[in-house]
Amino acid sequence: MTELGNDKAINLLIITGMSGAGKTVAVQSLEDLGYFCVDNLPPVLIPKFAELVQQSGGSIERVALVIDLRGREFFESLSVTIESLNQMNGLSFHILYLDASDQTLVSRYKETRRRHPLSPNGSPLEGIHAERRLLQEMKGWAHQIIDTSQMKPIQLREKIISQYGQHGSPLTINVLSFGFKYGTPIDADLMFDVRFLPNPHYVEELRPRTGCDPEVAEYVMEHKETKEFIEKLTDFLAYTLPHYQREGKSQLVIGIGCTGGKHRSVAIAEHLGKTFGKDFSVRVSHRDMEKNK
Secondary structure: OOOOOOOOOEEEEEEEEOOOOOHHHHHHHHHHOOOEEEEOOOHHHHHHHHHHHHOOOOOOOEEEEEOOHHHHHHHHHHHHHHHHHHHOOOEEEEEEEEEOOHHHHHHHHHHHOOOEOOEOOOOHHHHHHHHHHHHHHHHHHOOEEEEOOOOOHHHHHHHHHHHHOOOOOOOEEEEEEEEHHHOOOOOOOEEEEOOOOOOHHHOOOOOOOOOOOHHHHHHHHOOHHHHHHHHHHHHHHHHHHHHHHHOOOOEEEEEEEEOOOOOHHHHHHHHHHHHHOOOOEEEEEEOOHHHHO
């Protein structure tokens, strides 16, 4: 069994544990990290699924499977399933078991007014005790056990991201220039209005060109207002981007808007792409640049 995080192997993360311990939060966090997630896969089908993933040619490299009591009729074959995974070449798998105290689980069931799957007509505690007995062997196989008794959902999310995120993997940033006269982009996470900057549109020889042209970019960047704005914007993004990444955000869209989306916004977007492309995966696009020709 190889260590989770081996870039040369397929990473298969199996999530299981007590009902109410946080499996939903865990799988949602993993989805945000780019994992291909499958909920409630019967254990007997895990080896076959792993084979299909291996045959994907690398298009699916990080997979998270959630198994719980909804597939309890298949749990008898679990030891055979684990042994099959151990025999598969080129596969690294890791079992995460989420647990919590009986008192915590009872409190969570009461708060949500849900019935325990093993005690639909009885007390939650009866179902919790039955579930512990059923999952005892699985807990023994776990590579990591997380006790969520004292955790809020955001704390569990942070732990999952810290443990299973690709450390050093850059946040993907999409810097999009646009023109306000064509409408604002609906998918922008952050949006900055640069219409207060000196406008090359009013310089005759620059008007037909775009912010991608060195002469236009130089005109935009040479002014005091632009220099001060770039300094403040760069400081702001340098501070916030690592926090977005820490929270598990995989993509961030930064909109830079001017009047027509041809000169100022384009120049600023290109500048941001070069500035942050050293530390992050950055894609720069210009939505409206061609509309002004």
